[in-house]
Amino acid sequence: MANIAFIGLGNMGLPMAKNLIENGHSVKGFDLVPSLVEKLCNIGGEAADSVSNCVEMAETVITMLPEGKHVEEVYSGSIFQSAKENALLIDCSTIDVETSRRVALKAKELGFEMVDAPVSGGTGGAEAGTLTFMVGGDNQTFEKSRPFLEVMGSNIVHTGGAGNGQAAKICNNMILGISMIAVSESFSMAEKLGLDAQTLFDITSSSSSQCWAMTSYLPVPGPVPTSPANRDYQPGFTAAMMAKDMRLAADAASSVGQKTDLASNALKLYQKYMELGGGSRDFSGIFTMISEGK
Numbered sequence: 705m706a707n708i709a710f711i712g713l714g715n716m717g718l719p720m721a722k723n724l725i726e727n728g729h730s731v732k733g734f735d736l737v738p739s740l741v742e743k744l745c746n747i748g749g750e751a752a753d754s755v756s757n758c759v760e761m762a763e764t765v766i767t768m769l770p771e772g773k774h775v776e777e778v779y780s781g782s783i784f785q786s787a788k789e790n791a792l793l794i795d796c797s798t799i800d801v802e803t804s805r806r807v808a809l810k811a812k813e814l815g816f817e818m819v820d821a822p823v824s825g826g827t828g829g830a831e832a833g834t835l836t837f838m839v840g841g842d843n844q845t846f847e848k849s850r851p852f853l854e855v856m857g858s859n860i861v862h863t864g865g866a867g868n869g870q871a872a873k874i875c876n877n878m879i880l881g882i883s884m885i886a887v888s889e890s891f892s893m894a895e896k897l898g899l900d901a902q903t904l905f906d907i908t909s910s911s912s913s914q915c916w917a918m919t920s921y922l923p924v925p926g927p928v929p930t931s932p933a934n935r936d937y938q939p940g941f942t943a944a945m946m947a948k949d950m951r952l953a954a955d956a957a958s959s960v961g962q963k964t965d966l967a968s969n970a971l972k973l974y975q976k977y978m979e980l981g982g983g984s985r986d987f988s989g990i991f992t993m994i995s996e997g998k
Contacts, residue, residue: 772803840869
């Protein structure tokens with residue numbers, strides 16, 4: 705079993721660290737929020753008072769941080785200076801491709817093995833250990849990271865070289881963000897036309913329009929009991945996080961000259977939903993804004 709440093713113990717990071725602990729690994733954690741480090745200790749982890757202290761004895765370092773600037777700061781400011789020479793570096797943050805590749809290149813220059821491994825599956829997947837990991841890096845480093853990722857996820861996909869994990873995550877969430885709005889608009893229209901939500905779900909969930917946003921995460925209360933719509937849109941994945949990912953998609957599209965008209969309009973709608981106070985609610989709560997015609 706390995707000594708693991710885990711940096712970033714938020715809604716995703718803490719349950720991911722918990723799964724590592726429950727599978728016999730020794731996990732030392734750091735977060736800027738002391739109460740989160742305390743929660744890690746309560747489930748069998750060890751507290752670190754700094755990033756440097758967290759990583760200095762670790763064989764594997766895992767990070768789960770909010771944005772590219774945080775990833776670059778933590779790696780360049782502490783991890784590269786304090787981690788063991790042979791430490792395996794796994795960044796599970798969702799960030800822009802350019803920053804991910806820049807950090808990976810610096811890691812390689814310093815002799816570290818590193819993969820970018822953003823996740824899909826939300827907090828439910830993190831808690832259940834059923835996340836999908838999209839992993840960018842060379843074959844050898846991917847295989848070294850696999851045993852740790854398999855403890856936290858059930859679908860581990862090698863996407864190619866450094867930064868390709870981020871590219872896959874951004875493309876995936878662009879589809880999800882757009883499809884959630886399409887499902888919301890169609891179910892809102894159905895309601896106004898007098899068509900029952902359950903009836904429409906029974907048809908669409910088994911016909912050509914079926915998609916994950918409908919069958920697993922329907923934004924309308926009732927037909928899918930496990931969806932956030934049935935718990936007042938308490939988040940598995942917040943609207944603010946979706947807006948962040950849609951912005952990453954817009955930046956990535958711009959960098960390669962790709963037109964993304966649907967994604968651009970979707971981003972505007974998520975930003976509007978945030979302005980109306982929906983940022984901390986589940987992103988599927990955008991249905992409420994759409995159905996109210998705002």
